[in-house]
Amino acid sequence: MNPMGVPLNEIWTKWLEGIEKSRERILKSREVLLGALDTDIGKTPYEVVYQEDRIRLKYYRSSADRQVETPLLMVYALINRETMLDLQPGRSVVRNFLNEGIDVYMIDWGYPTRKDRFLTIDDHVNGYLNNVVEFIRGRHGIPKINLMGICMGGTFAIIYSALHPEKIKNLVTTVTPSSFDTDQGLLHIWTKGIDLGGIIKAYGNMPGDLLNLGFLLLNPARLVIDKYIGFFENIDNKDFIENFVRMEKWIFDSPDVPGETIRQFIEDCYQKNLLIQSKMEVGGRRVELKSVTMPLLNIYGKYDHLVPPGACDQLTSKVGSRDTEDVCLETGHIGIYVSSKYQRQFTPKIVQWLKQRDGTSETGRGTPEEAFPAGETTKAMQVPESRPGRKTQGRKSAGHRAKGKTVPLTPVS
């Protein structure tokens, strides 16, 4: 026995045995790692039906019996990528919606470059998002669509719904920060004393890798050490490795965030907490939460370390709508979308909620094919591809005007 009083010999022996097992595991892992691995993400087929600058609008068409006539537009955050909602067939929010008979549109914000550094929240909400909403309204011939926001995309969805309530039938916010004056999450604590002006001046945009480093520092014990210990312990397990690599692909696929947008988001939301007080201004207009009069479903995670419950649970009491519902799931920020357990609660809840509020009076002409029959769709939807020296044209349809261009309705993946 040594001075610390610990039977080091026994621990040492067990440790050596563990090393021996690890050796066998590593030998087996060669077959797994060198073999064919299915690690692709975002595999559900879609069509790109609208493009403007760097953003694309993906259209996922449901082949099941239509349960909800009004199409659903999902708005992801500018941080990381929307592929998280379609990680793999068994864990795909998108696929679950399609199986439940809902047509889904999803914005792919793309990869901002230095050229995008001056884009503001106004440009994203009243510009790109509004153009996309106009496009979908026109495509389906409907006055209102269903809107679902994820995280920062949810904040954009709230702002949009407050500024354009006449275009949104139902609003679903998921793990969406709306009240930022909380000390439940480390992000809320850290961002209070941080001046992003220098970083934006230095880099133009907020580098995605820098953001990722910040996220890793939220819990280095788990995210930098324990996670990879788990990886090596399961290195001979093909399913585990495939899931792990898919998640790694998603986590470290981090576009930069346009500088002016992240600066405004941090200053107005995290530091001044203007949104929940209806004091935030976007595009010269005040974002009045009382203008959010459509039904609102607000879902968040009890153990969310990025957007804690305290940042989400005030929204329903501040909006103008009388039809609101809060749902707190006992999981974390990502678990809501990818955990097998919560996949069985999350999507069915939204589908049920939308179905109950999907009146037929405002559903227009249903699918794009019904809205623009007999070849009209293709003609109406397509805008010539932009070519050097030729300006991209806008288009008119169903009384709505959308900017940008539409690419042919052919599957991309």
Place this chain on the structure above:
Amino acid sequence: MPPNNPEGNAFDWSQWIESLGSFYLSAAKSWQAVFSALAGSSVFEEYVRASLSMWRAFQWPSAGMQDFAAKASPQPSFDMFQAMMRVMDHGGLSKDMSKWLPFGGAGADSGFEKLQHEMLKVWAEFYEKAIRPSLKVPQVGLTRVFQEKINRFTDKFNKYQAAVSEFQMLLSVPMEKSFVTMREELDRLKEKDELSEDHKVYYGIWIKVLENHYMSLFRSAEYREALSRLINETAALRITGNEVLTDLLQFLPIPTNKDMDEVYRELYVLKKQAGDAAKRINAVESALAKG
């Protein structure tokens, strides 16, 4: 370096360490004299003394044994494993010594942590008072502007290094504390006779302890200030670095970020104006169509 036996095939580790220790001790005293106005502490000196004591604890108990070991083997006479076993047999390191171990200090007040803090503080103050002013000496002549930019970059680089060191030091503290907590936890388990033979149990305890220590650190004002400093200094370094690079790039026939940013801003403003104009035209067209 002199051999410690006639064959010359073994190295006299103890003599080398003793002389090295003396060197650092005298250096520490000199530094103390230089920085007495700045720091006024004997932590470094105490650290070197403890290190020497630690080395002596690892040595063979007698010179005779050392000679025997040197003659018996053509390899250097110091064997870390044997030395550790010997120290363990003699009851381990003393409390005074173990407090200087990076992962063996006594919790929040560990000597090593204090030493790290103090060295960073001393260096930061020394830099501010002794080096930084020299970088701000007014420059003259044809290259004045360039020299000022390079000095500014040098200054920001040093400030950045200081911020990084401070941040890294803070991040290392929970790791150190977790080992101390683990030792206490092992003692507690032993008292209860609940020691496990499975190292995974200890790993599980340790990772949880480490996580908790990190959470405490991340919520502290000290960490927030260090993080803020790191972000500011990173940005400042990048900005001043870009200034120097931009000057260099101007000799080449390629646009700089500064040039492109001006173009991007103009493009952004023009697109906004075009969008607004399109909206107004639409409104007019709609009104005409109705009218």
